[in-house]
Amino acid sequence: QKEVEQNSGPLSVPEGAIASLNCTYSDRGSQSFFWYRQYSGKSPELIMFIYSNGDKEDGRFTAQLNKASQYVSLLIRDSQPSDSATYLCAVLPNTGNQFYFGTGTSLTVIP
Amino acid sequence: EPEVTQTPSHQVTQMGQEVILRCVPISNHLYFYWYRQILGQKVEFLVSFYNNEISEKSEIFDDQFSVERPDGSNFTLKIRSTKLEDSAMYFCASRFPGQGGNEQYFGPGTRLTVT
Numbered sequence: 001q002k003e004v005e006q007n008s009g010p011l012s013v014p015e016g017a018i019a020s021l022n023c024t025y026s027d028r029g030s031q032s033f034f035w036y037r038q039y040s041g042k043s044p045e046l047i048m049f050i051y052s053n054g055d056k057e058d059g060r061f062t063a064q065l066n067k068a069s070q071y072v073s074l075l076i077r078d079s080q081p082s083d084s085a086t087y088l089c090a091v092l093p094n095t096g097n098q099f100y101f102g103t104g105t106s107l108t109v110i111p
Numbered sequence: 112e113p114e115v116t117q118t119p120s121h122q123v124t125q126m127g128q129e130v131i132l133r134c135v136p137i138s139n140h141l142y143f144y145w146y147r148q149i150l151g152q153k154v155e156f157l158v159s160f161y162n163n164e165i166s167e168k169s170e171i172f173d174d175q176f177s178v179e180r181p182d183g184s185n186f187t188l189k190i191r192s193t194k195l196e197d198s199a200m201y202f203c204a205s206r207f208p209g210q211g212g213n214e215q216y217f218g219p220g221t222r223l224t225v226t
Contacts, residue, residue, distance in 0.1 A: 034214070034215070036217075042219070042220075043200075043202050043217040043218060043220045044154065044202070044217045045217070046214055046215070046216060049213075049214055051213075088154060090215075092213050096166075096167055097142055097159045097161060097166045097167055098156055098159055098167045099144070099156065099215060100156075101153060101154045101156070102153075103153045104153060104154075
């Protein structure tokens with residue numbers, strides 16, 4: 001069974017702070033890792049993807065991947081109230097076409 | 112920027128009726144997916160589709176469900192005899208696989224209400 005675990009939260013941070021979201025996965029052969037943002041009543045929106053160990057930065061977002069620890073994280077710098085949403089971690093294993101999603105972490109940025 | 116589209120945005124149907132949810136994936140994408148999300152719950156994988164056949168499916172995707180790519184652009188999900196518990200958001204997604212590129216993009220979803 002390929003599992004993706006996230007802390008469901010809720011996670012609350014003050015505006016301007018760094019929000020740190022974490023995800024672990026069980027399938028060591030996984031190759032591709034994704035972070036989606038989902039606002040209430042909307043579809044998941046791809047905001048970051050990472051395929052190699054280390055950090056990947058895009059604007060205020062940084063994805064961090066550690067394949068040895070089977071751990072992927074998302075940092076949101078200078079958090080804004082508009083970042084308040086549920087963040088979904090998704091993993092694509094090395095074999096097969098199915099993406100495995102975590103249950104999501106609810107983030108609230110307090111003005 | 113290309114995007115996945117879905118119709119209708121909201122479908123209301125009576126229990127036992129058949130529904131067809133439609134999706135137009137991004138044009139050069141090769142893998143297509145359907146997901147379900149019951150209100151307040153996690154995104155659940157239903158099925159993946161590649162090269163005109165089902166690639167993988169979950170336990171949810173039983174004989175009541177079917178998928179089809181009737182032409183070069185549309186991708187449909189049919190539920191033959193809807194049940195109350197089929198009420199959910201249904202998302203279509205697509206991706207173009209390639210070296211260093213497996214990004215999957217979601218459509219806006221169809222809210223299915225079974226009464």
